[in-house]
Amino acid sequence: MSLKTRRALSGTGLLCALALLATACGGSSDTSSAPKNMSEKDIDAALEKGGTITVWAWEPTLRSVAADFRKKYPKVKVELVNPGTSNDAYTALSNAVSAGKGVPDVAQIEYFALGQYTLGKSLTDLSPFGAGDLADKYTPGPWNAVASEQGVHGLPMDSGPMALFYNKKVFDKHGIEVPTTWDEYVEAGRKLHKADPDVYIANDTGDAGMTSSMLWQAGSRLFKADGSDITVDFSEQTTAAYTETWQKLISEDLVAPITGWTDEWYQGLGDGTIATLVSAAWMPANFASGVKGASGDWRVAPLPQWTAGGRASAENGGSSLVLPEAGRNEALAYAFVRYANAGEGVQTRLAEGAFPATRAELESEDFRNTEFEYFGGQQANKIFAESAAMVPDDWNYLPYQAYANSVFNDTAGQAYVSGTTLAEGLRNWEKAIVKYGTEQGFSVNK
The missing domain is CATH 3.40.190.10 (Periplasmic binding protein-like II)
Structure with a gap:
C-alpha cells in the first residue's frame, strides 16, 4: 500500500x-x-x-x-x-x-x-x-x-559521539590497562570483578538507545526506511559481534544490575563500584554535577573497537x-x-x-584544547571530536522508533532478568517491531 x-x-x-x-x-x-x-x-x-x-x-x-x-x-x-x-x-x-x-x-x-x-x-x-x-x-x-x-x-x-569514560583511580589500583577492543573490555571486566567482587566494569539493565548505538558501531544496520516501506534486519550476521561479546558480560555477572540515572547509579560512579561508562560527549556536565566527589578520578578514552585497529564510532x-x-x-x-x-x-x-x-x-583548536578539570585536566574534546568524525553516516531509525524503544525491555531486555539470551531477546524485539509496523500499514520486509 x-x-x-x-x-x-x-x-x-x-x-x-x-x-x-x-x-x-x-x-x-x-x-x-x-x-x-x-x-x-x-x-x-x-x-x-x-x-x-x-x-x-x-x-x-x-x-x-x-x-x-x-x-x-x-x-x-x-x-x-x-x-x-x-x-x-x-x-x-x-x-x-x-x-x-x-x-x-x-x-x-x-x-x-x-x-x-x-x-x-x-x-x-x-x-x-x-x-x-x-x-x-x-x-x-x-x-x-x-x-x-x-x-x-x-x-x-x-x-552525541560516543567514548569510554573510565575510573582511572580504580584501573590503576588493580593494574588494568584501558581497553582498545571490546574483547579487551570483557577481559578488563573479569580482572576487576575478580580483584574486587564489588566492582563492575559497567552497569547495564538493558537500554534501547545504548544497544542501538553499539550495533551501529559494530556495523549492524537494523533498519532501512523508504517512505512506508521498511526493511528490518536483525540477522545473526548483523548482530553477532555485539550479542556474543555483551552476552559474556551478562552471563558472567560483570555488569552491575543498576539502572542509569538513578541514585544508585550516581553512587556507583562516585565510589568506583561502576568502573566505566560507555556514553556520549554530552556526559561530562552530568559527571561534574552528579558525581562531584569523584572529580579527578575519571578520564575519557576512545570507544573500544570490535576489531583491533578499527575506526568506527556511533552516536547516542x-x-x-x-x-x-x-x-x-x-x-x-x-x-x-x-x-x-x-x-x-x-x-x-x-x-x-x-x-x-x-x-x-x-x-577548532580552542575547542579541542579545552581542559576538563573534572578529568584531571584532560583535553577530552579531542577524543569526542575524533569520535564524531568516525561515525558512519548510513544509520537509519524507524519512522516509529519511539514505539520500538518502548517495547525493548519487554523483549531484548529480558536477557538481563531471565534465561533468555541477548540474541534471542533481539529476535523477539525484531518480531515486535515487524508486527507493529505491519499492523500500522507499513510494508515491512525482513
Whole structure:
C-alpha cells in the first residue's frame, strides 16, 4: 500500500500511529503543501519587519540563544516554551498538530523521533530555504539524521559521539590497562570483578538507545526506511559481534544490575563500584554535577573497537530544531533555527556546555584544547571530536522508533532478568517491531 493511499484510508489515525505518544487525536493533520522558495532577501525582510515566534524546546542553553537573538533582532519576539522533555514534548506536539491549533513555529525533536513526523508530513522541508547548502557544516551522523531524499527536515542542534569514560583511580589500583577492543573490555571486566567482587566494569539493565548505538558501531544496520516501506534486519550476521561479546558480560555477572540515572547509579560512579561508562560527549556536565566527589578520578578514552585497529564510532542522543508544517512565520522561524544551530548561537551554546554538531567547532583548536578539570585536566574534546568524525553516516531509525524503544525491555531486555539470551531477546524485539509496523500499514520486509 502506498503512503498516499494509506493516508487517504486512515486519515488522522496514521498520524496518531506515527506520533505514538499522543494522548488524543483530532482533525486532519495534513497541512502540507508544495515547498516554496525562501530567499535570503525574504528572510532579511522578515527580520526587519519583526513579529513573534514560539519555540518549544527543553534544551537549557536555548534560553541564552533566544536572548541573544532578540538583542540582534529587536523587532522579533521569541517565546520560548518548555513542553517537557522527550516523550512529554512529543505528546504535546502531536496533540497540537492533530488539533490543528497551538502548533509552535519551532520545535526540538530528537533524531530518533524525526521519522514519525516526516512521514506524517508534519514538518516543513527546509530545502527551499537553502538548508541543503549547510550540509558541509555538520558531521555525518547528525546531518544524516535530518536530511534524506525527501528533504531537509531540521537542522542539527547537537550530537552525541560516543567514548569510554573510565575510573582511572580504580584501573590503576588493580593494574588494568584501558581497553582498545571490546574483547579487551570483557577481559578488563573479569580482572576487576575478580580483584574486587564489588566492582563492575559497567552497569547495564538493558537500554534501547545504548544497544542501538553499539550495533551501529559494530556495523549492524537494523533498519532501512523508504517512505512506508521498511526493511528490518536483525540477522545473526548483523548482530553477532555485539550479542556474543555483551552476552559474556551478562552471563558472567560483570555488569552491575543498576539502572542509569538513578541514585544508585550516581553512587556507583562516585565510589568506583561502576568502573566505566560507555556514553556520549554530552556526559561530562552530568559527571561534574552528579558525581562531584569523584572529580579527578575519571578520564575519557576512545570507544573500544570490535576489531583491533578499527575506526568506527556511533552516536547516542542528539536533537534537531524543526519547523512544524502547521506553524506560522516560517521566515522568522528558519532565521532563528539557523542562528541557533549554524550561526552565532552555536558559540553561545558551547559556552554553556553543549556539544556541537558543527565541523568548524569540532575542528577548532580552542575547542579541542579545552581542559576538563573534572578529568584531571584532560583535553577530552579531542577524543569526542575524533569520535564524531568516525561515525558512519548510513544509520537509519524507524519512522516509529519511539514505539520500538518502548517495547525493548519487554523483549531484548529480558536477557538481563531471565534465561533468555541477548540474541534471542533481539529476535523477539525484531518480531515486535515487524508486527507493529505491519499492523500500522507499513510494508515491512525482513
